[in-house]
Amino acid sequence: MSFSVEHVTKRYGGVTAVDDVSFQIGKGEFVGLIGPNGSGKTTLLDGLGGYIRKDAGRVALGGHDLSKAPPYELAKRGVGRTFQVPRVFDNMTVVENLYCVPAARSSEPKEKRVEDTMEMVRLASVAHEIAKNLSGGQKKLLELARVVMLNPTIVLMDEPFSGVDPAMLESLLGLMREMNKEGRTFLIVEHNIAVITKNCGRVICLDEGKVIADGSPGDIRNDPRVIEAYLGT
Amino acid sequence: MLTRSELLPKNVYLLAVGLLVATAVVPVVGLSNLIIDVMLDLFLFAFVSLGWNLLAGFTGQINLGPALYFGIGAYSAGVLFQTYRITPWAAFVVGPAIAAGLALITGYPTFKLKGDYYALATLVISQIVLLSFLAWDYVGAAYGLSYDIIPFSWYWFQFNTNHLAYYYIGLVMVLGALGLTWRIRNSEFGLRLMAIRDDEEGAKSIGINTLRYKLVISMISAGVIAMGGILYAQYTLYLDPNSTMSLTITADIALPALLGGVGTILGPLLGAAIIQPLEWLLRFTIGSNLQLAIRGAIFMMIVLFIPRGIMQTVVDKYIRPKMVKK
Amino acid sequence: MAIEPTALIQSILAGVFVGAIYSLVSAGLTLIWGTMRIVNFAHGALMMLGMYMAYWTWYFLGLDPLLSALVIFPTFFALGYAIDKFLLRRIIQASSVAQLLITFGLTLFIQNVVLYFWRSDIRLVTTSYSSLYWHAGGLVFDAPHVIAFFAAILCGIGLHLFLTRSSIGLAIRATAQDREAAQTVGIETKRIFGMTFGLGTALAAVAGAIITSYYPVNPDSGNQFLFLAFVVVVLGSLGNYLGALVGGLIIGVVQSTTGYVYLAQAELPLAFVVFLAILIFMPEGLFGKRLRR
Structure with a gap:
């Protein structure tokens, strides 16, 4: 189930925010997507997630064309997604947040899956708390728990570590690694290069809408174009 | 299923249903016709407000044209009886079907619009x-x-000589609407609707086809409101566009839910139980114009002082803190 | 029915005359909508109050509506300012639906209080020029329409000068474009909201006043204008007062020619259909700015 992105392009008026971006991600990879401000990371992620219409290009998961699929269709096909500001359902309890996930991709009874997920993300102590009362980090965990309920093949994450304290960062990362071990692919947009190069097996760097580097964290750190993009000249 | 966030302790719901059932016995003791008519209005507008609340409460979409569905229901009964001499009971199929169809057709383009639009x-x-x-x-x-008036006939759905029959039909309808709301609130379907209300993009990201869910609930809501229109037609026995579809009727439908609490199960019933007797009283004492002016003032007061309605305000202030402590 | 050129031109002219009134009402609505982000349902009711004030000053003092408009403007500016101060200021941060509901409640209140005191009797102002008309090139110009038209044009020009030349006008436009940015440059947006609502209300009331010489006054008089103003505002783009001024003329002409070539009863439904079509298919209106999302 490889995830392939081919020639994806998005223009806003005269500005090309994402410019002919292509890459392939294999099953079980843990990939970071970095780039300076305005490099088109979030636009690309929104394009892959079906939130904005792409001007050109193809997105496919395991050979299924998902280029024109709306977000809910992508979710049903196994593309999970989290947001920079967690989008939890504020007026519902934590458990209800999980129950409402459609069960299209699993044969196990939902009750068991909710219980298992609650255990996995360690939110049991706040199971019946209204979601808006959770801390910022807990909301990120809850959002990820909802993605777990989807039983996704690939998870797209937008700045999962922004505004998260170090302890919470560890539990979030732990959860992501655990999911990764189950064979789930990750594509993480992140601002914080240190976290990415430390934890990802592969890093893609975007600048001015184009892929300027794609390789191991070591390669990326030493790539002159990446350094130039970040420092400017 | 695991325990859920009940809005209120279960006893409160049982008490409310108990009170409603008690109103079924009371008339046997003997009530004046006036009180029966007031109660009938209470049931009718509690019922349609519960119907409106299905869409407004679960998905947060405020429809300001529910009078349209009310009128469709009323006219379906009127036309069936007066033009074709078919029993108005058949309107319970025809009316909701047309209303739901209209909800589908109009919902498809308008659900793209945000809030006030x-x-x-x-x-x-x-x-x-x-x-x-x-x-x-x-x-x-x-x-x-x-309508051609028929003194009392179950077949023709007219009970002019004894309004108690309307009263019981209204009561059954309210219990039905409460049951329906309860069922939806405690289903995954209901949870997904609330997910859409809380965060539409988030709902899409977990695989909810938000437009389809909104269309389905708006069709149910329209159908329920249309049934209210049928009951209204059968006891007023006179219909014209202004008395069944105007903004006044829209206000009648929305006000109980807004006062009692949009998105709560009992809110519309509580709201109607306050508003309808009050409006009857005002109409008799100071006339219908000032009564409507006061209704306008009530609208403003609700938005200013209890924007979430009585139920939610009480729950937030007194009940939830206690539940969390436990 | 054959369409005669003279009759068609006559109905287009009628559309332009009444359209200028729509322009004025809509400019007020769009200012409020664009600056405060409040869909003011009470706009038509406030216009109707303006019509009553013109009527009563004529009835008791014999004042011509054009003259009483000079008094009505400041009076309704103050009324609008007060409505903002006591009602709207408290909900400026609330949901758009809450704002819609409060102005809806205000409408119910105003209309029914008026209904209670003055009943639904239809009242008409008669002025020295009420039955005056001129002929020119086969066309008929009746004085009340023509005079109201020029009064409306004058108000439109005044509004434009105010919004482009005065410091308060500029502050209103700045607030409409970016509330937070306006605050950072020292504009007291709270006060600006009051001014905006006052100005919008005054425009509606004056528009109402200047048509009383030919338009009957009754508690429902504002309704049609309210709905048409909604159409004009989305047509002319939200918050764009120039768009509203132009849009009002367009809707006026479309409406009157529909009445002439098709059916008078179809005027209003057609305008509503136009409204829905613009909202759904052309959310930016004719002159820019997106309405959706």
Whole structure:
């Protein structure tokens, strides 16, 4: 189930925010997507997630064309997604947040899956708390728990570590690694290069809408174009 | 299923249903016709407000044209009886079907609009239908439809000599609408609707086809409101576009839910139980114009002082803190 | 029915005359909508109050509506300012639906209080020029329409000068474009909201006043204008007062020619259909700015 992105392009008026971006991600990879401000990371992620219409290009998961699929269709096909500001359902309890996930991709009874997920993300102590009362980090965990309920093949994450304290960062990362071990692919947009190069097996760097580097964290750190993009000249 | 966030302790719901059932016994003791009529209005507007609340409460879409569905229900009964001499009970199939169909057709383009634009668009749609009915001879145009009066007949759904029959039908309808709301609130379908209300993009990201869910609940909501229109037609026995589809009726439908609490199960019932007797009283003492002016003032007060309605305000202030402590 | 050129031109002219009134009402609505982000349902009711004030000053003092408009403007500016101060200021941060509901409640209140005191009797102002008309090139110009038209044009020009030349006008436009940015440059947006609502209300009331010489006054008089103003505002783009001024003329002409070539009863439903179509298919209106999302 490889995830392939081919020639994806998005223009806003005269500005090309994402410019002919292509890459392939294999099953079980843990990939970071970095780039300076305005490099088109979030636009690309929104394009892959079906939130904005792409001007050109193809997105496919395991050979299924998902280029024109709306977000809910992508979710049903196994593309999970989290947001920079967690989008939890504020007026519902934590458990209800999980129950409402459609069960299209699993044969196990939902009750068991909710219980298992609650255990996995360690939110049991706040199971019946209204979601808006959770801390910022807990909301990120809850959002990820909802993605777990989807039983996704690939998870797209937008700045999962922004505004998260170090302890919470560890539990979030732990959860992501655990999911990764189950064979789930990750594509993480992140601002914080240190976290990415430390934890990802592969890093893609975007600048001015184009892929300027794609390789191991070591390669990326030493790539002159990446350094130039970040420092400017 | 695991325990859920109940809005209120279960006893409160049981108490409310108990009180309603008690109203079934009370008339046996003997009530004046006036009180029976007041209660009938209470049931009717609690019922349609519960119907409106299905869409407004679960998905947060404020429809400002529910009078349209109310009128469709009323006219379906009127036309069946007066034009075709078919039992008005058949309107319980025809009316909701047409209303749901209209909800589907109008919902498809308007659900793309956000908040106030959706509200405005639904308002304008109901005005278009109202104006069309005013010019449509088939439904009696501006003159409306006057029923041929039948003293008391179950088949013809007319109980002029004894309003108690209407009373019981209204009561059954309210219990039905409460049951329906309860069922939806405690289903995954309901949870997904609330997910859409809380965060539409988030709901899409977990695989919810938000437009389809909104269309389905708006069709159910329209169907319920249309049934209310049928009951209204059968006891007023006179219909015209302004008395069944105007903004006044929209206010009648929305106000109980807004006062009692949009999105709560008992809110519309509580709201109607306050508003309807109050409005009857005001109409008798100071006349219908000032009564409507006061209704306008009530609208403003709700928004200013209890924007979440009585139920939610009470829950947030007194009940939830205690539940969390436990 | 054959369409005669003279009759068609006559109905287009009628559309332009009444359209200028729509322009004025809509400019007020769009200012409020664009600056405060409030869909003011009470706009038509406030216009109707303006018509009553013109009527009563004529009835008791014999004042011509054009003259009483000079008094009505400041009076309704103050009324609008007060409505903002006591009602709207408290909900400026609330949901758009809450704002819609409060102005809806205000409408119910105003209309029914008026209904209670003055009944639904239809009242008409008669002025020295009420039955005056001129002929020119086969066309008929009746004085009340023509005079109201020029009064409306004058108000439109005044509004434009105010919004482009005065410091308060500029502050209103700045607030409409970016509330937070306006605050950072020292504009007291709270006060600006009051001014905006006052100005918008005054425009509606004056528009109402200047048509009383030919338009009957009754508690429902404002309704049609309210709905048409909604159409004009989305047509002319939200918050764009120039768009509203132009849009009002367009809707006026479309409406009157529909009445002439098709059916008078179809005027209003057609305008509503136009409204829905613009909202759904052309959310930016004719002159820019997106309405959706």
